[in-house]
Every structure is written in structure tokens, then in C-alpha cells.
Amino acid sequence: MTATLFTNVRVIDGTGEAPFAAEVLVKGNRIAQIARNGAAIDAPEAETVDGGGSTLMPGLTDAHAHLSFLNAERLEDLTSLSAEAHALETAKVARLVLDHGYTSMFSGSSARTHTDIAIRDAINAGDIPGPRLLAATRQMTVTGGFGDIGRNGAYAVVLNGADAFRDACRQAARDGVDIFKIVPSAARRGADPLAEDTAMTDAEVAAVCEVARQRGRRVSAHARSADAVKMCLRHGVDMIYHATLADDEAKDMLEAAKDRIFVAPAMGLPYSRLRDAESYGVATDEYTHARATKEIETVSATMAELHRRGVRVLPGGDYGFKWNPHGKNARDLSMFVECFGFTSLEAIRAATQWGGQLMGPGLGLGHELGQVREGYLADLLLVDGDPSQEIEILQHRERLLAIMKDGAFHKPPPREPLVRRQAAE
Ligand SMILES: [Zn+2]
Known part of the structure; x- marks a missing residue:
């Protein structure tokens, strides 16, 4: 030994x-x-x-990772490579994040159905260097939901009805996925840049959570509207992303579930949009600028309050876009200190002890990581x-x-x- x-x-x-x-x-x-x-x-x-x-x-643990998002600018470009080239490029990202101190990654979705699975298995076999990885599905959304970007938008899968979600989750479990990623809420473009609809139904979210429980998988959800957050809590989603518009009732429900629920604001994209996009040659229109500004303001207040109320809020910020590239992940910890009122030790705790608690069950571990x-x-x-x-x-x-x-x-x-x-x- x-x-x-x-x-x-x-x-x-x-x-x-x-x-x-x-x-x-x-x-x-x-x-x-x-x-x-x-x-x-x-x-x-x-x-x-x-x-x-x-x-x-x-x-460190990143709670919202997209190793197979290859620093593209647009969602439409996430699947522009062949599946073979895509897998090889993703392997480089797996090494890069480990080089930056990330030993665990909880995937926020895979750009292709089997990319996360293949990379995870290659890492576990010792064939390529990379973090401990929990593999996710592609983002599962509904018609008109976030991620439904038309025929060329294959980075998400569009499903409608509880049976369709149940079938997709059973296939994913069969194929070896650890996390079912769903999108219960959808942006509504209008006067209020943060306005958000709830796009999935109770029956759909319940079906996903039912398969997860039966097959020992985790469920994560892109849930920005208050109703979407509550829907996730009603049905047993494990990880809630964004929670931007959580109202008092949603915050109370999060606090009541604090021993089992995890929240990750995934604020990396709006944060870097305002600070870095220009230096990466990415243009930001007025609407996007207003949305990012308001998102940061609202999420910061929400996360500071959830933290005070003892909810586990974890770093992980959608790295894998042109203006928010892989390797910058630890900036999230500084952002927690700057925007959410965490001390440095609390931000480290969120990325280590709580990260271990998030990863453990999916890795078949008890309390032994982080x-x-x-x-x-x-x-x-x-x-x-x-x-x-x-x-x-x-x-x-x-x-x-x-x-x-x-x-x-x-x-x-x-x-x-x-x-x-x-x-x-
Ligand atoms: Zn994401």
C-alpha cells in the first residue's frame, strides 16, 4: 500500500x-x-x-458542471462536432478541471446522450485523468421550454407528458446515467427580463422522480420560477439550480427540506457576461445586459437568505461557454464571498464538505468524501x-x-x- x-x-x-x-x-x-x-x-x-x-x-466539487460544453458561444453550437471528436475534446476538459483542483464534478447535463457516461467510465477505468464524475442526461425539456431551440438544438431532448419523461429516464438509467436533468421552468421574454413561466407539469416531474427513486438515481432541475422550485420540492428533486425567483413560501419549503436538498445558483454565466464577455469578443445586447444585472441582484439576495437559513448552497457556475470557459470554476467561490456574504471558509465548506455530501450517494459512498x-x-x-x-x-x-x-x-x-x-x- x-x-x-x-x-x-x-x-x-x-x-x-x-x-x-x-x-x-x-x-x-x-x-x-x-x-x-x-x-x-x-x-x-x-x-x-x-x-x-x-x-x-x-x-473541490463543482455542483453544476458541463464537461461536454466546449466553450461555445451559442447553445446551437454545443453539438457542432461529430460525436467522436466531441468525446475526445471532452476528455481534455476532464483533465483541465482536475488540473485546476476539481476532484469531483456533478454534471449539470451532457451535450450528447452518452458523452458524460463515456467520460466517467474512462476516468474510472484509469484511461484518462479527470475528476470523480456523476454523469447526467441531456437536458430534458418540454416543447417551448428552455433548451428547445429547434431542429438543430440537439443538446436538449424535448419530451411531453409523464410517459415520455418516464420512458426517457428508464432508458437513461439503463444506459448508466447518474443524474436526470430536467427543466421545469422557461423564460418568458417580455418587459420584466427575469419573468419565468413554469413549463413542466406536476405529473411530469413526479414521473421523473419516481423512476429516480426506483433506480437509485439523482434528479437535478433548472428551476427559476417560484412554482417550479415548489414543484421540485413536492416531488423529491435532489438539486435545484438557480431558484432565482423563490418566494417566501418556496424559501420556507427549501428550509424545511434543508437536510436533503441542495441548491446551486449557477450564476457564472450572468456574472461573467457583465465582466468578461467583451474581452472574449462576445457582444451583449441591452436585453441580455438588463437580464444579467437583475439576475445577479435577485439571486444574490435569495442565496444570502437561504444561506442564513441553513440551506446548503453550492458553487458550480455553468463553465463551458466562450465567455465563461472551463478552468475558471473556482471563481465561483470568490463570487460566493463577494455576492452572497459567505466567509472564505464557508465558501470552501460549500465546495468541499457539502460537495462530498452531494456526490456521495451517486458514487455509492457514505460520509467519506469532501x-x-x-x-x-x-x-x-x-x-x-x-x-x-x-x-x-x-x-x-x-x-x-x-x-x-x-x-x-x-x-x-x-x-x-x-x-x-x-x-x-
Ligand atoms: Zn447549466
Whole structure:
């Protein structure tokens, strides 16, 4: 069994507890021992990594990932490649996000029916590097719903009626999908840029959740209208995306379900639309600008309140578009601090401990992912600096000195002693 001993590290354990000095021993793919308060671990068989005062923390989880969205500008372009080229390009993205410290990804939908599944299986087989991945269906929407962009819009699948959804979910379960992604709400273009209709019916959402329960799958939902959020909660959806227009009743229902529900605002697209789109050569019309501005304002207030009420709100921001490309994912943590009033440690907790709780059931795990804790799986980052003081560090891959997934280094620590590196700064 391989063993790695991290000495001289500051540990951020992922629970929100303040960082502490410790030694951490990894044996095989698990964290075997943690010694605090200057205590030393005796492990002569282990390869020792002297952290030189750097930070050891859990690997990050993205709760709304689209690995097969290849930084396209328009939804119509998400499936422009052949299926074969698409899979190869997606494999590169899987490696890229792991290079950026993301050891777990909960898919927010696959651009093609089997891409997520194929990439997940290749990662699990050790054929390609990548994060732990829960594979999703294509976005399942209704006629006229968000994602129904006509004949060339094959990135979504259009279904109508409970039987059609049930059949699609059974096929997806048969094919090995982990997550059924549905779109219960649909934008209404009008004077109010945030106006949203509820597009799916109770019977349709209930059918999806029924198959999920029978087959042990998760359900995630693009739910922006208050009614769509409530519909999801009534029927047992696991992950609610956006929740933009959640009213008081919806917030009460979310709070009542806080032990089982997860929320991810997925605000990366509007956030980067206002800040970065121009630098990527992407034009923003007046309507889109107004919508993004109001979305950020509304979502920020909603998420701050849900956080105060103890609902688990997770980072994950639709990376995979031209102006919001893969690799920038950790910007979500800074956004949580800037926009939702999270402390840096709370943002880290959301991306690690809560990320582990989100991923665990789909991976067939109990409570054993997302923390630096004895017995937990060794998905770890060695970070140059202290992200609890400076959350932005996590956006810079060169600050990730080492990346470990499942007890093995994806990125090994540098050869030169880290002690000297720190002293020289
Ligand atoms: Zn998305």
C-alpha cells in the first residue's frame, strides 16, 4: 500500500473550522491519521512531503458542471462536432478541471446522450485523468421550454407528458446515467427580463422522480420560477439550480427540506457576461445586459437568505461557454464571498464538505468524501498560501502545489523543498 505523509501543513478540513497546523498521513486511498498541536506521525514507510507551511485542503466539487460544453458561444453550437471528436475534446476538459483542483464534478447535463457516461467510465477505468464524475442526461425539456431551440438544438431532448419523461429516464438509467436533468421552468421574454413561466407539469416531474427513486438515481432541475422550485420540492428533486425567483413560501419549503436538498445558483454565466464577455469578443445586447444585472441582484439576495437559513448552497457556475470557459470554476467561490456574504471558509465548506455530501450517494459512498478527516477518501490539494485569508488563490493553478485524487498524485509536489520556496517569498 502506498503512503504519503504531509508534514508542516496548515489544514483546512472543509467543515468551516478555522485552519490548524497538523501532519496528515494518507494510506492507500484514505486519510489514515491526522496529528494536531505539533504531534508527529511515525510512518517510516511513507513518502514525506514537507509542506513548508502551505495549506492542505479537500479537493473541490463543482455542483453544476458541463464537461461536454466546449466553450461555445451559442447553445446551437454545443453539438457542432461529430460525436467522436466531441468525446475526445471532452476528455481534455476532464483533465483541465482536475488540473485546476476539481476532484469531483456533478454534471449539470451532457451535450450528447452518452458523452458524460463515456467520460466517467474512462476516468474510472484509469484511461484518462479527470475528476470523480456523476454523469447526467441531456437536458430534458418540454416543447417551448428552455433548451428547445429547434431542429438543430440537439443538446436538449424535448419530451411531453409523464410517459415520455418516464420512458426517457428508464432508458437513461439503463444506459448508466447518474443524474436526470430536467427543466421545469422557461423564460418568458417580455418587459420584466427575469419573468419565468413554469413549463413542466406536476405529473411530469413526479414521473421523473419516481423512476429516480426506483433506480437509485439523482434528479437535478433548472428551476427559476417560484412554482417550479415548489414543484421540485413536492416531488423529491435532489438539486435545484438557480431558484432565482423563490418566494417566501418556496424559501420556507427549501428550509424545511434543508437536510436533503441542495441548491446551486449557477450564476457564472450572468456574472461573467457583465465582466468578461467583451474581452472574449462576445457582444451583449441591452436585453441580455438588463437580464444579467437583475439576475445577479435577485439571486444574490435569495442565496444570502437561504444561506442564513441553513440551506446548503453550492458553487458550480455553468463553465463551458466562450465567455465563461472551463478552468475558471473556482471563481465561483470568490463570487460566493463577494455576492452572497459567505466567509472564505464557508465558501470552501460549500465546495468541499457539502460537495462530498452531494456526490456521495451517486458514487455509492457514505460520509467519506469532501473533508480532511480520518477515514475519508484522499482527494487533497496542497495550496501555496492560505485560501481562508485569500480565496482568490484557488483560481490560480500554479498556486496548487500538488493535487491528489483517491490517494494518488495527479500533480505531484515540486521536487525542490517547499520550505525554501516559502522562505524565499
Ligand atoms: Zn447549466
